[in-house]
Amino acid sequence: MSQINNNKFEEVTLSTQPIFEGKIISLQVDTVRLPNGKTATREIVKHPGAVAVLALVDDKMLVVEQYRKPLERNQIEIPAGKLDAGEDPLEAAKRELEEETGYRCDTMKLVCSFYTSPGFADEIIHLYVADQLTKGDAHLDEDEFLDVESITLEQAQQYMREQRISDAKTITAVYAWQVYKLTGSF
Structure with a gap:
């Protein structure tokens, strides 16, 4: 061969x-x-890379709504954030989930890693799934303003049709969740 x-x-x-x-x-x-x-x-x-979390609570996905200046509008997205220098992606995913939503999770599973725009950027996003969450307190950055919501798969699909969800990481998470609901695995 x-x-x-x-x-x-x-x-x-x-x-x-x-x-x-x-x-x-x-x-x-x-x-x-x-x-x-x-x-x-x-x-x-x-770009240093980023993490994103498909966080599931009671068969609903945690999302955050926030203003995205490049788009000049609000977006609904899964919790996510950039990696700090030398930071382990799994630890960053746990950190971002808690900072943005207040939920903690001891174990997460890597769903996939993907490049956002390989034609001009080296940014990679590591997408994790978390489903055994404990509610705590959010710790937003001083320049971060967002609302947390939990939505059903059907709501997520509707938000995609309305383009309220239109970023690659959240769309990937919704499709991964849909596959999970059909097959039982990510």
Whole structure:
């Protein structure tokens, strides 16, 4: 059996020009050599990664509603947040769940990890599921304003049709929940 060449279309970085260094993201422009020998530029957003939690309580999914400035509107999303430098994704998921919803969970299961926009960003989101939750107190960041709600699968599907839920991580969680309800496993 022959080995698949995963680098068949590799673009070799010739130079990197930092453009912006922010609190959450940075932007760089790379000059690359293409597989045909020509050069091109690539605008790349660097992100530390994030976690998201499909938290289930009494056959309902915990969601948060918050304003998203890039969209200029409120969104309904599952609890989520960025990874701190060197932070374990599982511990970050537990932290974000408690900070945003007040719920704690000792055990979580990784559903999947996915890249949000690999054409221009390296952000990866680790999606966990938690279903044995204990209610506690939320600990929002000082610049975080949100409402917590628990919704049924049918409500989640309706919110998707209305585009109140329209982000990839929450849509992925809704579909994972739907598969779980049909098959009994994630």
